Amino acid sequence: MSLPAGLTPLLSQQELETYYDVSDWTVLQWIKAGMPVEPMRGTGTQKANRRFDLNEVKAWHAEQxxxxATA
Structure with a gap:
């Protein structure tokens, strides 16, 4: 099943960690450095309530x- 045009799935923090093969600490450092994150309402831990647009995250990494490279 595919999403309608214009919709992008949001990844959980755990899915993002798996995608990049990094630890939760690394993702937290990226967030502190300005990586885009979509806070979600709900109960549970802050980590469980974060979502990431993979296209925005990839663009942020490319910019970084x-x-x-120019520094």
Whole structure:
């Protein structure tokens, strides 16, 4: 089943950690550095309530790589 045009699935923090093969600590450092995050309402831990647009995260990583290359 695919999503309607214009809709992008949001990943949980655990899914993002799996996608990039990194720890939760690394994702927290990325968030502190300005990586886009979509807070979700609900009960549970803050980690469980975060969602990430993979396209925005990829764009943020590309921008960070460019900034590092020109520094």
């Amino acid at each position: 790589s460019q900034l590092a």
